[in-house]
Amino acid sequence: LAHDKKLNFGQKEYSFTSSKPLMIMGNLPRFYYEGDTAYLMARVVNTGNEIITGIARLELFDAISMAPLQLLADAVQKPFVQLKPGQSRVVSWQIQPQGDHNLIALKFSATAGQFTDAEQKILPVLSRKTLVTETKVITVKGNSSAEFVLEKPQSDEAVSKQLVLNLSSNPVWYAIQALPYLAENKRDNADQVFYRLYTNMLATHIARQIPRLMATIEQWKNQSPEAFLSQLEKDSELKNIVLNETPWVLNAKDEATQKAQIALLFDLNKLRYEQQQSLQKLRLLQLNNGAWPWFEGMPESRFITQTILQGFGQLLHLGLDNKELDADSRRSIELLSRKARSFVQAELTADYVKLREKSKLEDYTLSSTHLSALYALSFFEVIAPEGDADDAQRFFLKHTGSDWLDLNPGMQAMAALVLNRNGRKSDAEAILASLRERALVQEDMGMFWKQKPGYYWYQAPVENQSMLIAAFDEIAGNNAETDQMRQWLLSQKRTQSWETSRATAEAIYAILLRGTDWISKQKTPVASLNGNAISFNNSEAGTGFIQKVWQQNELKENSFSLEIENPNPQMMWGGLFHQYEAAADAVLASGGPLKVGRKLFKEVVSGTEIKRVPLVESKLKVGDLLVVQLYVESDRDME
Incomplete structure (x- = not known):
């Protein structure tokens, strides 16, 4: 392509072929695994003008030392006969790579009379062995014993590297570490101002109800700073990827920062100031109608x-004392809530009047908005309404007693609390009886309900479980049931970081201040591995966390039997991790709370449609397109 100053241009195309009369080209995969039996292919091409006959040759060398290798299962030389001009022929050699040579240099050569050609390539040979971390989830219910067995792989090639035991005798303290402290922020919308007030006051109340808490936090600060690490930052030696290389590194930093701020919950002067500031902002934001x-x-x-x-x-309803809520703040809350009650009651009445005017009272079913209003009002002693307000109260309360079957379990618990506080205890108990029948109870998960996930406020699982605990605790007063529901709530902390401050505060309140006392008067558990006692002497304050590591020279047994006796009312949890090297094809799928599986499909073209057909091994042939589908199953929600 050429042009002049006036942009006139000319173009000419040329084509040429760079070749030798005889050429050989190796066709290799990206890598082999040691022990594979495979074929190395090469193509011999006659680009000359006459028929040729000759020999193709393959020589193998260690790519580091260039020492010759004897890895071919057949002849080094392969003949090709009567190869016509323009034709090519494939020659192949069978090879069995060994693990002693990580890189193999392959020299392909061809000779036919006076013509020769050669090329050299490098082939990586990967080890068949892979590092496997096999895990046994440990959960021991309160006041019980359990045994956990982890079998060594039966393969002679498997080599144990280490065994790690992580065990927490009181995981309730992991929930305590999530106590939220919300500092002032720039967002002064009403709900954020209130959440800041609510969570700080609730968390402070919880902290004051547990005398050991401050002493334990001081121990964490002075003796065990690792207690403030995010769960994502722990056990780095058991992970196959560095946290800083993942999208979750900021989550870990946020969680660690939040844990380190727990001590601020005990700065009463600071909290009282923030309490007054939040109440003042709420006073300014409240409208004349409440x-x-x-x-x-x-x-x-x-x-x-x-x-x-x-x-x-x-x-x-918590019964905050004067140190948690001074007289001025208490009066402010009562005044703000009195005006808000008038507004909520007026809205209920207005809705009722609209339904009545449109003759739709018979078609009405209870809405989440109206139930939430009744629940908010049920905390307060109100003057008996009159006229339309009284009719509205009776109407919506009647539908609470008749329409609760259409609600999810968390909202049913709210309905039960509303009915119980309005003198209809038998109806409230009927709702609890129905909830009992539909509850799921698992050994390691406790008592919970299947709920459809969603984005609405009444579909949040942690808040719903907290509401269920409140209903069973207030109406039935059965600690055994409440403890099972608390167990489920605590189990969620095992795999989740509670990001919603209000949900966290309510969950911790349900875990710590309802049901059996899980904090005070803790006894030391008894544990042993293969009959050898495990000491808890240097356990972390509060959580009772210990980590024991056994190295390769200590792992002579064919199986590991962990026995644990839990003398306390709350659950214990942890994990037993066995790391070993084994052949990749000998690693078997394991069952448990978390499962990884694989499905194989063959892509089949049918007209213009591409279908994935489950693979039948006998029907797979060279050239088929294979699709590998990996899937993960978990028996619990995870972040």
């Missing part, structure tokens, strides 16, 4: 008003 908008200048928000009113009711 409602709160989302942001200043916006219209009233019924949802936010009911949420704040419910939260104030829960705070007063």
Whole structure:
């Protein structure tokens, strides 16, 4: 392509072929595994003008030392006969790579009369062995004993590297480490201001109810700073990838920062100041009719008003003492909540009147908005309503007793609390009886309910379980049931970082201040591995966490039997990790709470459609397109 100053241009195309009369080209895979029996292919091409006959040759060398290798299962030389001009022929050699040579140099050569050609390539040989971490999940219920057995692989090639035991005798403290402290932030919308007040006050109340808490936190700060590490930052030696190379590194930093701020919950002067600031902001944001908008200048928000009113009711329901809630703050909450109650009651009445005017009272079914309003009002002693307000109260309460079957379990628990607080204890107990029948109970998970996930506030699983615990505790007072539900809630902390501050505070309140005492008067568990006692003398304060490591020279047995006796009312948990090297094709799938599986499909073209057909081994042939599908199954929610 050429052009002049006036942009006139000319173009000419040329084609040429760079070749020798005889050529040989190796066709190799990217790698082999040691012990594979495979074929190395090469193509001999006659680019000359006459028929040729000759020999193709393959020589193998160690790519590092260039020492000759004897890895071919057949002849080094392969003849090719009567190869016509323009034709090619494939020659192959059988090879069995060994693990002693990680890189093999392959020299392909061809000779036919006076013509010769050669090329050299490098072939990686990967080890058949892979590092496997086999895990046994440990869960021991309160006041019980359990045995966990981890078998060594039967293969003679498997070599144990290490055995690691992680065990926490009181995992309740992991929930305590999640106590949220919310500092002032720039967002002054009503719900954020209230959540800051609510979570700080609730967390402080929880902390004051546990005398050991402050002493334990001081021990964490001074003697065990690793207690403030995020769970993602622990056990790096058992992980195959560095945390800093994953998208979760910021999650780990946020969790570690939040844990380190627990001590701020005990700065009463700071908390009292923030308490007064939050209440002042809520006073300024509240409208004349008692409602709160989302942001200043916006219209009233019924949802936010009911949420704040419910939260104030829960705070007063706790019975906060004067150190947690001074007289001025208590009066402010009572005044704010009194105005909000008037608004919520007025909205209920207005909805009832609209339904009545449109003759739709008979078609009505209970909504989450109306149930939430009744629940928020149930925390307070109110003057008996009159007229339309009384009719509205009776109407919505009637539908709470008749429509609860259409609600999810968490909302059914809310309905039971509303009915119980309005003098209908038998109806509330009927709801609990129904919930018992539908509850799922698992040895390591406790008592819980299947719920459809979703984005609405009433579909949040942690808040729903907290509501269920509150209902069973307040109405039935059965610690055995409540403890099983608390066990499920605590189990969620095993695989999740609670990111919603309000949900965290409510979950911790349900775990710590309802049911059996899981904190005070802790006894030392008894544990042994293959009959050898395991000491808890240097366990972490609070959590009772220990980690024991056995190295390769200590792992002579064919199996590992861990026996644990838990003398305390709360559960224990942990994990037993066996790391060993084994041939990749000898590693078997393992069952348990977390499973990884594989499915194989063959892609088949049918007209314009591509179908994936489950693989039948006998029907697979060279050239088929294979699709490998990996899937993960978990018996619990995970972050």
